[in-house]
Amino acid sequence: MKLWRIPLDSQTVQTPKGIVHILEDRCKGCGYCIEFCPKKVLQFSNRFNKKGYHPPEAMNEGDCVNCHFCEIICPEFAIYSMEDTRA
């Protein structure tokens, strides 16, 4: 992310890391999560799900900041993010 100045609290604030979980067979391929992900983590996959739609897949999974926007914009209850506790 480009910043016009470094925030004063940048030393103390930790950017959260998230993992995107996709319930592929619920997806209807509307693409809202892909279009509106602020970090552009998702893209359409080449796979088909049971219903014949292309579900999203995470291409830059390390960029996810766990903002949950994909989870709240998804009309299908098909995607959610969880905090990455591995690090």
Added chain:
Amino acid sequence: MEPSARHMPHPLDDLLRVDRIPHIWCPGCGIGTVFSSCLTSMKSSGIDLAKTVMVSGIGCSGRGAGYVNLDSYHTTHGRALPFATGMKLANPELNVVVFSGDGDLFAIGGNHFIHAARRNIELTVVCVNNFNYGMTGGQVAATTPFLAKTTTTSLGNPDSPFNLPLLAFAAGATYVARWTVLHARELMGSIQEALLKKGFSFIEVLAPCPVNYGRRNKLSLLDTMRLYQQKTIIKNGASPTELDIDFSRGVVLGKFIDIQRPTCIESYDRTCRPQEIAEGKAA
């Protein structure tokens, strides 16, 4: 449908009748987003979900009551508010959420809406406004914008649409807000406030209907969302008279009204049961 073994269930699965998912709403339909915002707010507001009821009428959004894993009522066309009113008056402990569409609440159920707002019954009304009658094939509705094309207005809608927040305010609602599905985070905040509000709360949510309304107006699902992004102005506390839906000028979103006045049950008890209040029996 069973979630795959690799994943845990979706965080809202406990509030969903998972056996009925995937739901019937079309790809890109905004109702799913409004519905999931509604469920998330119910969870995060801390209300007692065992005493929460969801009521919906007829239409695409009327299916909402069938997907929520709480007590829910799918009522006759336009009559979601009378059912909800009866439920609230019979059992004032309940939190009653009305989840329905613009056609159900404002066309066939318009009269019920103004009287529920006038009496200030403690309900939370979430109105999904998709600008047309989606389920029956995209006919013109009371909320279709001026000159918009629908199945029954192929030359463009000659009539002006309802300004729903103004109608709700004029009828006496104590909480009025409007958001779009793209403003899902603000929408969740509003629904949460409305659930905790003592009085009639009304939230209008603009939602894309890509298959019926969008197709006839050359708006793909992502075009509609971009319209919501670029042609909306957030103006909390705006006067309800300036809230007409005209995307060429820009549509005003926000929380417009948040006032207090005695609810139906309070006024009834004070007027008709003064003796019980004095003895501390009435609620």
